[in-house]
Every structure is written in structure tokens, then in C-alpha cells.
Amino acid sequence: MASTTPVPASNANASMARFEAQTTRYGSITMSIGLLLSLAGPAYIFFFSDLQITAGMVWLSLVAVAATFGVLWFVEPLTYFPILGSAAMYQAFMIGNISNKLLPAAIVAQSTIGAKAGTKRGDLAAVMAICGAATVHLTSLLIFVGLLGTWLVTRIPTEVIEVARLYILPSLMGAVLVQAIVSMKQLRPTLVAIGLALCMQFLILPNFQSVSMFSTALVVIFSILVSWLVRDRKKFRTNGGQ
Amino acid sequence: MNTMPVLALGDPMSTDIWAVANNPVLWICALGVFTVIFVQTVLYMRAARAAAPHVEMPKRELTESFRAGAVASIGPSLAVVLVAIALLALFGTPAVLLRIGLVGSAQAETASAQIAASTMGADLGGSLYTQQVFAVAFITMSLSGGMWMLTTLLLTPVLKKGGKSLAKKNPAVMALIPTAALIAAFSSLSIAELPKSNVHAMLIFISAGLMGLFLLLAKLLNAKWLREWALGFSIVISLTAAYFLHTA
Known part of the structure; x- marks a missing residue:
């Protein structure tokens, strides 16, 4: 393990261990507070508004979302841990936009100072880069969305806002789908997913209206299963299961 | 909108989303999360500054790394800002700041909100x-986003000890599941837009086509910035098209 480290190994290892311990403590405490604060607003709406929201409504909706994205709650932390390391994990999952912003920032910083990923210098460079990215990100969100954006929406004519509200979903979703397909570059899962989604929309839903609440979740679950069954076995052979 | 007492907030049937979504309590919570991340950043920088001299890393390199990360994220951050502004009318500022700007992403959070709305028999932005639908969607997005933070809090110490993560043991499954899940979710939500109206159907193809075009141009011109801005540009141009199609 220690063979990759340069000269003053013990001193360097001790101070990196201290860095790890400190960031783990700071990171987990700040993230816990962040978690509580991000749930405080919804809790306030749930308990203190007159919107007649029942626990049943929230459960139903959470189950539908969990059936769609629940597997990612576990997969994403597992996927990013080897790349980010423990210190940056607590930053990344609070700041968000990991793959499109934080990872590129970390890589640029490492190449700027000529440090390799996974080395001690590389780790510190990555953490500093994420700090830099976080500072820019928070500031631009506060100024351009919090202040300017809010003001802008009050100035735009209401009929334009109405149109934007009515059509934002198709305007976003088509682009998001293409972005996901192109960035993942996996032909078989893509064909499976689109095929199953078409079946759901045009064959199953017209006949079984009752599944409409869970239609996306069902498409997701069956896409995972079918994609696994029709996977390219040549590509996956090296680690094929039992 | 008149003089409401604080505890009598909202009207379940009203479609005036902003009256609830921009409530001061939600603003305070959102700004609280910003503050927490700022504090975290400062604490991390102090820890890095203390460790650097012992690994033969001059202070200058820490500053350079910070600056490199900051500069590299200007483009992506402003691209997120554009998408966030487009979603303001739908979710109000505090929810957009927290759910789209931080923690989650526009893609996953909008998908979650639409799934939540559909369990209430509604569509995001529809009549x-x-x-009430907004509130359920917001609560669901927050709980779902909270799960990512919770798994991070629980799994990180485990992974640190174990070292050998599932990702190492079985990379094939780990690569396949998120790909299949995300593409399936976005396919399903896109295709569900098609039967809603002619304009909806056209917009799905317009926005998909625009994204394809921008990604192709980004590749041909080797323009990384265009890849980052592609989503924001696609949304804004599609919404402009929506305005003309709707009023035509």
C-alpha cells in the first residue's frame, strides 16, 4: 500500500490520515445539517400549510419515485467513491452536478499542477478544486437565480410564463433523453428502454389505465432486467457472475 | 396573496404556485443549506492547508488548484443557472435553488417531480x-434527494473501511443499472408527452433534435462549452417555439 508514496512516507501518511479524519468529521457533520435543513422546508409545508396533504399522498408519490430512481440512491455513491475519495464525497453529494462540473474541475486542477489522481497531492488538489467550484457555483446561483432570476420572472408577461409552465416538460425531456443516450453510448439498453416505453404508452396504458401511476417505474424495472438479459456477453465476460 | 396568517398557508386548489413556493420559511431553509456548504468549504480548505506542507505540496499549488476548479466551473455553473431560471415558474425560487441548483440535477429532479405529480393525477405545469400538487412534488423531491445524502453519509465510512466496493467486485452490473434506469426513466417520461397535444409531441422532437444538433456541433467543432450549454439552449429555443406554436 505505502509503496506508491514518495520520500518522507511516515510524516506524510500521518498528516494525510489527519486530513482524512478532519474532513470526515467536518464533512459528515455539515452534510447532516444540510440534510436536516433541506427537509425542514418540506416538513413545514406538510405540517403547517392548509394544502390538505396527507401522508398517503406523500407515500404513494415517494414509492413511485423510489421505484424509478431508488436504485440510484445506492449505486451513485458506490460509483463515485473510488473516483472522489471519502473527503470529496461529502462535498459532492451536497453540491450536486457531480459528473458535469465537479469531476471536470478536479481533473483540470490536477493537470494544472501536474498531480496524478489517487496520489496525496492529487487528492488535495481535487478537494481544493471542488472548493473553488463550490464557491463559484453557490455565488452564481445566489446572484443569477436567487436575485436576478426571481426578479426576471416577475417582469416577464404572465402569458409568456403560462406558456413556459405549460410546455417546460416536453421542452426539457426530449433534450434530456438525447443527452443521456449520447453520453452513455450503450446501444442495447437504449433500444430496450425506448421499446419498453413505447409498449407501455401505446399498448399497455390504453388497456390498463390503473398502472398509469407506476408506468415509469415499471419501464425502469423491466428495462434493467431485460438489459441485463440481452447484455453483450463478450464485453461482460471477464467479470461474469456464477 | 392578501393578508394570510402564517399558519393558514395556501389553498390546495389554487394554481398560483408562487404564493406557496416562495414562502419565507422555504427561503430561509434554502439559504441555510447555502451557508452550510460555504462553511464546509472553509473547513475543508483549512484542513487541506494544514496537510499540504507534509506531502511536499507548496501553498501555491493549493491556490492554483482552487483557482483552476473555480475557473473550470464558471461555464457549467452558468449553464445550470440558465436551466434553473427556466424552471422557476414551475417550482419557485427556493425549491429551484435547492433541488435543481444543489444536491440534485435538473434532469433527475424534474423527472421525480413529474412522477410525483402523476400520482396526484396531474402534470407539471398542466391545468x-x-x-397541493406542487407541495407533494416538492416534498417527494426533497425526500428522494435526502436519500442520496443519507446513503452517502452511511456508505462512505463503510466504503472507506472496506476499500473493495461493489463497483470493484462487479463492475458490469454497476455500469448497467444506472444506464438502463436513467434512459428508461427519460424515455418513459418523453414518450408520455407525445399523446398530450400536437404541440407537446412537436416539442419533444424539437428539443431532442436541438440537443442532437448541439452535441454533434460540439463534437465537430471540438467545443466542450457547447456540450455544457446544450441543455439550457435546447430548453430556451424549445420554449420559444412553444410560444409561437401555442399562439399560432
């Missing part, structure tokens, strides 16, 4: 998108 049944009431304050």
Missing part, C-alpha cells in the same frame, strides 16, 4: 398543477 391540474395546483399548490
Whole structure:
């Protein structure tokens, strides 16, 4: 393990261990507070508004979302841990936009100072880069969305806002789908997913209206299963299961 | 909107989303999360500064790394800002700041919100998108986003000890599941837009086509910035098209 480290190994290892311990403590405490604060607003709406929201409504909706994205709650932390390391994990999952912003920032910083990923210098460079990215990100969100954006929406004519509200979903979703397909570059899962989604929309839903609440979740679950069954076995052979 | 007492907030059937979504309590919570991340950043920088001299890393390199990360994220951050502004009318500022700007992403959070709305028999932004539907969508997005933070809090110490993560043991499954899940979710939500109206159907193809075009141009011109801005540009141009199609 220690063979990759340069000269003053013990001193360097001790101070990196201290860095790890400190960031783990700071990171987990700040993230816990962040978690509580991000749930405080919804809790306030749930308990203190007159919107007649029942626990049943929230459960139903959470189950539908969990059936769609629940597997990612576990997969994403597992996927990013080897790349980010423990210190940056607590930053990344609070700041968000990991793959499109934080990872590129970390890589640029490492190449700027000529440090390799996974080395001690590389780790510190990555953490500093994420700090830099976080500072820019928070500031631009506060100024351009919090202040300017809010003001802008009050100035735009209401009929334009109405149109934007009515059509934002198709305007976003088509682009998001293409972005996901192109960035993942996996032909078989893509064909499976689109095929199953078409079946759901045009064959199953017209006949079984009752599944409409869970239609996306069902498409997701069956896409995972079918994609696994029709996977390219040549590509996956090296680690094929039992 | 008149003089409401604080505890009598909202009207379940009203479609005036902003009256609920921009409530001061939600603003305070959102700004609180910003503050927490700022504090975290400062603490991390102090820890890095203390460790650097012992690994033969001059202070200058820490500053350079910070600056490199900051500069590299200007483009992506402003690209997120553009998408966030487009979603303001739908979710109000505090929810957009927290759910789209931080923690989650526009893609996953909008998908979650639409799934939540559909369990209430409504669509995001549709005629049944009431304050009540918004509130359920917001609560669901927050709980779902909270799960990512919770798994991070629980799994990180485990992974640190174990070292050998599932990702190492079985990379094939780990690569396949998120790909299949995300593409399936976005396919399903896109295709569900098609039967809603002609304009909806056209917009799905317009926005998909625009994204394809921008990604192709980004590749041909080797323009990384265009890849980052592609989503924001696609949304804004599609919404402009929506305005003309709707009023035509």
C-alpha cells in the first residue's frame, strides 16, 4: 500500500490520515445539517400549510419515485467513491452536478499542477478544486437565480410564463433523453428502454389505465432486467457472475 | 396573496404556485443549506492547508488548484443557472435553488417531480398543477434527494473501511443499472408527452433534435462549452417555439 508514496512516507501518511479524519468529521457533520435543513422546508409545508396533504399522498408519490430512481440512491455513491475519495464525497453529494462540473474541475486542477489522481497531492488538489467550484457555483446561483432570476420572472408577461409552465416538460425531456443516450453510448439498453416505453404508452396504458401511476417505474424495472438479459456477453465476460 | 396568517398557508386548489413556493420559511431553509456548504468549504480548505506542507505540496499549488476548479466551473455553473431560471415558474425560487441548483440535477429532479405529480393525477405545469400538487412534488423531491445524502453519509465510512466496493467486485452490473434506469426513466417520461397535444409531441422532437444538433456541433467543432450549454439552449429555443406554436 505505502509503496506508491514518495520520500518522507511516515510524516506524510500521518498528516494525510489527519486530513482524512478532519474532513470526515467536518464533512459528515455539515452534510447532516444540510440534510436536516433541506427537509425542514418540506416538513413545514406538510405540517403547517392548509394544502390538505396527507401522508398517503406523500407515500404513494415517494414509492413511485423510489421505484424509478431508488436504485440510484445506492449505486451513485458506490460509483463515485473510488473516483472522489471519502473527503470529496461529502462535498459532492451536497453540491450536486457531480459528473458535469465537479469531476471536470478536479481533473483540470490536477493537470494544472501536474498531480496524478489517487496520489496525496492529487487528492488535495481535487478537494481544493471542488472548493473553488463550490464557491463559484453557490455565488452564481445566489446572484443569477436567487436575485436576478426571481426578479426576471416577475417582469416577464404572465402569458409568456403560462406558456413556459405549460410546455417546460416536453421542452426539457426530449433534450434530456438525447443527452443521456449520447453520453452513455450503450446501444442495447437504449433500444430496450425506448421499446419498453413505447409498449407501455401505446399498448399497455390504453388497456390498463390503473398502472398509469407506476408506468415509469415499471419501464425502469423491466428495462434493467431485460438489459441485463440481452447484455453483450463478450464485453461482460471477464467479470461474469456464477 | 392578501393578508394570510402564517399558519393558514395556501389553498390546495389554487394554481398560483408562487404564493406557496416562495414562502419565507422555504427561503430561509434554502439559504441555510447555502451557508452550510460555504462553511464546509472553509473547513475543508483549512484542513487541506494544514496537510499540504507534509506531502511536499507548496501553498501555491493549493491556490492554483482552487483557482483552476473555480475557473473550470464558471461555464457549467452558468449553464445550470440558465436551466434553473427556466424552471422557476414551475417550482419557485427556493425549491429551484435547492433541488435543481444543489444536491440534485435538473434532469433527475424534474423527472421525480413529474412522477410525483402523476400520482396526484396531474402534470407539471398542466391545468391540474395546483399548490397541493406542487407541495407533494416538492416534498417527494426533497425526500428522494435526502436519500442520496443519507446513503452517502452511511456508505462512505463503510466504503472507506472496506476499500473493495461493489463497483470493484462487479463492475458490469454497476455500469448497467444506472444506464438502463436513467434512459428508461427519460424515455418513459418523453414518450408520455407525445399523446398530450400536437404541440407537446412537436416539442419533444424539437428539443431532442436541438440537443442532437448541439452535441454533434460540439463534437465537430471540438467545443466542450457547447456540450455544457446544450441543455439550457435546447430548453430556451424549445420554449420559444412553444410560444409561437401555442399562439399560432
